[in-house]
Amino acid sequence: MDKRIRVLIVEDHHVVRKGLMALLSAVPEIEIVGEASDGVEAVACYGSLQPDVTLMDLRLPNMGGVEAITRIRSDFPKAHFIVLTTFDGDEDIYRSLQAGAKAYLLKGMTCEELVSTIHAVHGGRTFIPPQIAEKLAARMSWQDLTARELRVLERIVAGRANKEIAIDLKISETTVKSHVNSLLGKLGVADRTQAATLALQRGIVHFS
């Protein structure tokens, strides 16, 4: 029986995926058992391959990384995930770990770190680099936005005026202003433009 760690790589950028595979293939105790280039494929691959560890990018077509992790873990609660991404705001870190990721690495890390993290996660441990832990701690001190506030924030980022948001959400402009006011307070900003850029920077809202 093969005792190598069976790894699935989920990454949409072809050369990055192939590069990762090339690097990890050179590691004797690791076996790449599959690759996926989007979230839907990742869910399918996981089911058929049931790897020990999954390397997951967050920005994926069709289905985002966080949703893919959530879906897979609802079927396989013991699934081990390492999020491997370029950055993607503080909110993404928070959501990934909340979804059940065991480690969060930046693509800037070394191969040795990657390999040792694969071992750690395979062994049931977690790994969060200090840099990420710091961001996570910051995120913890923020107040969560309510569902409605988040909707309003999305519209603000989309460039909609209060009056338009009111129509979009079928509520009065007063109510929109009330939500805007409270989300400005929670985000600690003075106006909607700051709210929009902060939301994008933190990853609370994404483009497209």
Next chain:
Amino acid sequence: MDKRIRVLIVEDHHVVRKGLMALLSAVPEIEIVGEASDGVEAVACYGSLQPDVTLMDLRLPNMGGVEAITRIRSDFPKAHFIVLTTFDGDEDIYRSLQAGAKAYLLKGMTCEELVSTIHAVHGGRTFIPPQIAEKLAARMSWQDLTARELRVLERIVAGRANKEIAIDLKISETTVKSHVNSLLGKLGVADRTQAATLALQRGIVHFS
């Protein structure tokens, strides 16, 4: 004499850089002569190595990719660059090619495409994928912002109010409003929040 194409890789993400090197090392007619992880290093490496083709990421610490290309080409006008990036808005494409890049590839492309693009660029040809050409065409139809308008737009993205921008730039608020008005017109948007998100989306302005 070795006739292999001498390639320099500039990419800040360690695993991505190593992955690219692993992939390209397997190609017989290509020789990786060096690697750089930021813009400053890239300029230094170029001078000492003088590679045939440079693979350049745009988002780099210390000095951005566009500036690195510009600097290198002022010393070595014949330098050949392939921009290799995840996306980075329409404006980044425009600026890169303006700086003298000969090809602009997304990391999603295949290894074969990458290799054939290296050959093309080495042979003095250019390569712009249709997807990128489309974005470039869109960019061409936009009116350029003036230097002042760009400064104002940066402050808008930074969340500054007109009054604050006036202080920042040491001009009257009226003048700021005048610039804001004209940049809104050029960007084709109705207010500063839309201007901010559009600027980020197109890559006219970046965070940090």
Next chain:
DNA sequence: AATTCCATCCTCCTTTTGGATGAGGATGAC
């Protein structure tokens, strides 16, 4: 010399935004 573009500044006006304050209804936790 004439023209065009830019940056600077102005006034007057309307709309939008955000702040303060209060309050009713629904839901779910304790």
Next chain:
DNA sequence: GTCATCCTCATCCAAAAGGAGGATGGAATT
């Protein structure tokens, strides 16, 4: 049942933003 939270809506008000229109001086181009 009580309490807290959220969503809803209202009014009044002040500040900010945006639109219209015009004006000046400088720099570069023609």
